[in-house]
Amino acid sequence: MRERIGAIAPYLAVFGLILAVGSFLIPPVDGMTWLPTALQAAGGAMILAWPFLQPDVFRDMLGARQARFGGNAVLLTIAVLGVVGVINYLGTLRYARLDVTEGQRFSISNQTRQILDDLSDRGDDIRLTAIVTNGSSEATDLVPLVEQYTGEAGNISFDMVDPDLDRLQLLAIQQRTGDPPPRRGLLAEMNPPAINPETGEPEASQDYRNEVVYSFDEQAITEALVKLTRTEPSVVGFVIGHGEMGTDPDSEGRSLSAVAQQLERLSYQIEPVNLSTVTETLDADVLVVAGAQRSYTDAELQALQTYVEGGGAVLLLLDGQGEARFDALLAPSGVRVRDDDVLDPLRSYQGVANLPVIAEDGYLFHEITRDLEQEGLNLIFFNAASLDVGDSLLESVSATPLLQTSEEAWGETGLATLAPDAQPSKDPDEAVGPLSLAVAIEGADAVEGEGGGASSYGRIVVISGAEMASDAFIERFQWPYNPLLVLNSINWLTQDEALIGIPAVAQDERPLEAPQNPWLLILSTALLMPAVVAGLGFYVFWSRR
Amino acid sequence: MSNLLTITRREIGAFFGSPVFWVLATAFMVFSGFVFSIIITRPGAQADMLPLLGLYGTVLLFVAPLMSMRLLSEEQRSGTLELLMTSPIDDWQVVWGKWLGAFVMLSVIVALTLFHVAVMLRLATEGMDLGPLAASYLGLLLLGAALLAIGVLTSSMTQNQVVAGFLAVMTVLILWFLPLGKDLLGSESAVGATLAYMGLSDHYFNFGQGLIDSRDVLYMVSVVVGSLFLATRILESRRWR
Structure with a gap:
């Protein structure tokens, strides 16, 4: 009997080895957690049975010359492969990744990083679930991108759900959100409810919120995270009624639609505000006054002033020179808009002096401009008046210049009356560079109001040359960075410092020009080129022969 | 080192003189050229070589084993391996020299596809993102190097080059599809994660995205x-078997 079993012992040992290795590959089965251990034990017993049942064969094998050399070779092989394995394991613990795509497609933007920092500090449990077909290019692209989110904020987890395969997970999502999940999209959840082990139902979670976005790029993911964390959106009021730039695209491009689009991505709510109809208080977190073409009435200006003195925030995008109508509003800060046009022969766009460019050394330190400076992004201005930052009338109000021209710049006062072929030049009475083109004004403490009561002075950002952020300007100069100054200013005005930064840029499409003769292209790539290779091979082969 | 380079040069010469290499190179160019021309003439085509380079990598799964299958098995069958082993050349020099020769020739085949890049650059009016393109070619070369090494290993196991080629194709296909184990076992399973790491495909496709990861x-x-x-150890075992 023992001899019979001994004859099949080598086969048993191989089978045992397969069992033992296979046990590690078995997916966990509820109620059968013992199965892998049992298979390992059975496999081990079958392997050990071989030397037990055929001890003579084993003894001969171990004493042979082959066994000695073979043993050394096996040990060396195991050692070297072990070292390779360990190096790979260590490599997974500490690794570096180089993103060589244009625009760093797989590296999250600095704005996203700040938002993730903020999320991390809040400590909420965030779960991202991508509903996407397994193995699709979208899924493949998404993983390295989301890995950066989870790496940056430890409280974010990520999962992928295939809409065709993972029906149970889709059902669980529907139970949590109360809505049928999309066929394709990214679900972001804050504090998702735990599942009750007894009922299998999600437990109530008061802080639970969710957002769905339908694309898988960084802009969309970050947008979802921002919306999750905002219980009430901040309202940005765009003042209307005096030819200001609006937020809807118009045919002339005199609009801030690019800025408005970004604001909506950051979960801001955009409302039109007519100062003439304001009766009591303005219901907006920020007011944007963008390039008015007609003067405001005294009542409107008074409403604006009352709003700021009540702690409100205003972004003044000044259109051209002579913005004297805001003098009273800016007076406490000591900021004055000069009646000139800034010309900068040293640092300007393609040498055109009335298109001054703000480069890295033109930024002055402030939260609004910090990231623009760090990223080395330039801004182009047009039709900008210089801002005089004098001593503030109130101690509690401070004004900080944000950016300035080169020393060669000056504020030309006679540009409008200059003959077409005449060259403008510096006059002694004109302001000389460096000239400020944007200023941030902030009130620290309570300010005495007109009636003697105390009120809190708010924040104002003044940017000279409203055109610089308009759709037409961006389109004409193909310059996407100007709106960042406006966006960061609004984020600072609403005190959403976590949102200040450089947002991700959507991936550009690069279409191919249709070939003039497609058949020629097909012939040259699929036939001509291979024919050249084959001909070369034939020549080499023939000449050697 | 000079022994290694001598073997490399000899191997390159053998490839140039071998009709198999030219047939493989021509077949590769016909296939890739055909797919390239179809993709590039589609309406709305983008200046993006990445889908094509993913496909080229898949084709290499078959081309590389076919190139490497005869490297050691043919020497064993014809008996010239005995001559090599009795000459003052180390076993590792034989193995690495042959692999390096095959790698140079595989790189020549890969370099032929630069013709497609040139055509695409000409049609790309708004330019191309060259970073992912360079990363893809790096990935393609590393993949080719790995596939050839597996081919050399299977070639050292047998004197029949067809068997060696078959074994190599099977091995690389298993390694290619190994990451599917992660889907079967779940991404949180340690075994699933290990299988995913051991698979070739995930590591290769990362390059195609424009990411050069030290792990890959x-x-x-x-x-x-x-x-x-392993191939060196197998070759060495002929001395004591």
């Missing part, structure tokens, strides 16, 4: 070193 480079280099080390 390390993995590919490990496959080369591990396979060639």
Whole structure:
């Protein structure tokens, strides 16, 4: 009997080895957690049975010359492969990744990083679930991108759900959100409810919120995270009624639609505000006054002033020179808009002096401009008046210049009356560079109001040359960075410092020009080129022969 | 080192003189050229070589084993391996020299596809993102190096080059589809994660996205070193078997 079993012992040992290795590959089965251990034990017993049942064969094998050399070779092989394995394991613990795509497609933007920092500090449990077909290019692209989110904020987890395969997970999502999940999209959840082990139902979670976005790029993911964390959106009021730039695209491009689009991505709510109809208080977190073409009435200006003195925030995008109508509003800060046009022969766009460019050394330190400076992004201005930052009338109000021209710049006062072929030049009475083109004004403490009561002075950002952020300007100069100054200013005005930064840029499409003769292209790539290779091979082969 | 380079040069010469190499190169160019021309003439085509380079990588799964299958098995069958082993050349020099020769020739085949890049650059009016393109070619070369090393390993196991080629294709296909184990076992399973790491495809496709990850480079280099080390040990075992 023992001899019979001994004859099949080598086969048993191989089978045992397969069992033992296979046990590690078995997916966990509820109620059968013992199965892998049992298979390992059975496999081990079958392997050990071989030397037990055929001890003579084993003894001969171990004493042979082959066994000695073979043993050394096996040990060396195991050692070297072990070292390779360990190096790979260590490599997974500490690794570096180089993103060589244009625009760093797989590296999250600095704005996203700040938002993730903020999320991390809040400590909420965030779960991202991508509903996407397994193995699709979208899924493949998404993983390295989301890995950066989870790496940056430890409280974010990520999962992928295939809409065709993972029906149970889709059902669980529907139970949590109360809505049928999309066929394709990214679900972001804050504090998702735990599942009750007894009922299998999600437990109530008061802080639970969710957002769905339908694309898988960084802009969309970050947008979802921002919306999750905002219980009430901040309202940005765009003042209307005096030819200001609006937020809807118009045919002339005199609009801030690019800025408005970004604001909506950051979960801001955009409302039109007519100062003439304001009766009591303005219901907006920020007011944007963008390039008015007609003067405001005294009542409107008074409403604006009352709003700021009540702690409100205003972004003044000044259109051209002579913005004297805001003098009273800016007076406490000591900021004055000069009646000139800034010309900068040293640092300007393609040498055109009335298109001054703000480069890295033109930024002055402030939260609004910090990231623009760090990223080395330039801004182009047009039709900008210089801002005089004098001593503030109130101690509690401070004004900080944000950016300035080169020393060669000056504020030309006679540009409008200059003959077409005449060259403008510096006059002694004109302001000389460096000239400020944007200023941030902030009130620290309570300010005495007109009636003697105390009120809190708010924040104002003044940017000279409203055109610089308009759709037409961006389109004409193909310059996407100007709106960042406006966006960061609004984020600072609403005190959403976590949102200040450089947002991700959507991936550009690069279409191919249709070939003039497609058949020629097909012939040259699929036939001509291979024919050249084959001909070369034939020549080499023939000449050697 | 000079022995290694001598073997490399000899191997390159053997490839140039071999009709198999030219047939493989021509077949590769016909296939890739045809797919390229179809993709590039589609309406709305983008200046993006990445889908094509993913496809080229898949084709290499078959081309590389066919190139490497005869490297050691043919020497064993014809008996010239005995001559090599009795000459003052180390076993590792034989193995690495042959692999390096095959790698140079595979690189020549890969370089032929630069013709497609040139055509695409000409049609790309808004330019191309060259970073992912360079990363893809790096990935393609590393993948080719790993596939050839596996081919050298299987070639050292048998004197029949068809068997060696078949074994190599099977091995690379298993390694290619190994990451599917992660889907079967779940991404949180340690075994699933290990299988995913051991698979070739995930590491290769990362390059195609324009990401050069130290883990992917390390993995590919490990496959080369591990396979060639095993091939050397197998060759050496002929001395005491």
